[in-house]
Amino acid sequence: MSHRATTNPLPGVESRPGSGHYGVFDHGAHVWAWRPDGAAPVLWLSTRSLFVADKGIRGGVPICFPWFGAGRTGALTPAHGVARINRWRREAVEDAGEVLRVGYSLDPSITGTVPSFPHAYRAEFWVTFARERLEVAFTVTNTDTVEFSYEEALHTYLTVGDVRQISLDGLDRAPYLDKVAAPDQQHRVQDGPVVFTGETDRVYSSTAAITLTDPVLGRTLRVEKENSANTVVWNPWVSKAAAIADFGDDEWPQMVCIEAANAFDDAVTLRPGESHCLTQRIVLA
Numbered sequence: 630m631s632h633r634a635t636t637n638p639l640p641g642v643e644s645r646p647g648s649g650h651y652g653v654f655d656h657g658a659h660v661w662a663w664r665p666d667g668a669a670p671v672l673w674l675s676t677r678s679l680f681v682a683d684k685g686i687r688g689g690v691p692i693c694f695p696w697f698g699a700g701r702t703g704a705l706t707p708a709h710g711v712a713r714i715n716r717w718r719r720e721a722v723e724d725a726g727e728v729l730r731v732g733y734s735l736d737p738s739i740t741g742t743v744p745s746f747p748h749a750y751r752a753e754f755w756v757t758f759a760r761e762r763l764e765v766a767f768t769v770t771n772t773d774t775v776e777f778s779y780e781e782a783l784h785t786y787l788t789v790g791d792v793r794q795i796s797l798d799g800l801d802r803a804p805y806l807d808k809v810a811a812p813d814q815q816h817r818v819q820d821g822p823v824v825f826t827g828e829t830d831r832v833y834s835s836t837a838a839i840t841l842t843d844p845v846l847g848r849t850l851r852v853e854k855e856n857s858a859n860t861v862v863w864n865p866w867v868s869k870a871a872a873i874a875d876f877g878d879d880e881w882p883q884m885v886c887i888e889a890a891n892a893f894d895d896a897v898t899l900r901p902g903e904s905h906c907l908t909q910r911i912v913l914a
């Protein structure tokens with residue numbers, strides 16, 4: 630099955646090997662579809678997502694760079710940086726049928742000057758779609774004459790049968806920032822599996838792989854990563870989902886975000902000429 634450059638709502642690359650479905654938009658180098666042949670969709674995409682030049686896409690794998698959320702100052706906009714709202718340069722498509730690899734690049738000639746990140750850099754992104762795994766790799770190279778630091782996340786939205794019935798293993802004993810808790814109670818330590826009983830927005834200090842057990846879909850996903858000090862886990866629950874315009878009010882039970890990240894004190898620092906590659910892999914176990 631050959632890929633095809635698609636228009637969809639946005640230009641990109643799409644392939645349908647067997648009953649599978651692979652898709653990435655040039656906008657944001659945004660991976661929006663991964664459904665392995667014979668399986669249910671693994672990535673989640675809101676039915677309310679926008680597909681416009683200056684907005685992020687609600688679902689798939691948004692690339693957060695050069696800051697996470699509102700940044701370490703808590704005052705940076707746009708949320709999660711500029712990478713996901715710019716159109717990346719598509720550099721390569723390697724189509725071996727069941728395995729499709731697409732490579733992109735981003736640099737200041739695309740994003741323009743970013744006052745809160747006035748640095749010379751080159752960012753590259755590769756996605757590998759295969760039947761049993763999806764791999765995304767985000768590499769930043771310092772092409773400047775001075776060192777700089779940045780935050781990053783592969784903000785992956787996963788489809789689940791019912792978030793109230795899943796559990797995440799692999800974070801036991803990991804310290805985390807609980808962004809939903811009262812300010813004086815936000816520093817906590819994970820005790821056992823992660824389960825979801827309300828709005829959940831946590832930044833774990835952990836390099837571990839995670840196993841997602843989904844009894845409703847009857848499947849287990851393994852979420853592996855390299856060069857990532859943080860794992861972000863998010864579900865907006867009822868009121869936050871209702872407050873987000875591009876998120877359907879009744880969609881929150883069918884998704885969870887598990888994000889390989891380097892944020893806050895774990896921001897990446899690169900000296901001139903240095904590179905760093907953040908990788909996340911989702912494996913159908």
Ligand code: TA6
Nearest residue numbers: 685698708709784830861863888
């Ligand atoms: O990764 C979790 C998070 O930082 C949440 O706090 C929430 O803001 C989510 O990202 C979505 O952010 P977005 O800017 O895409 O609406």
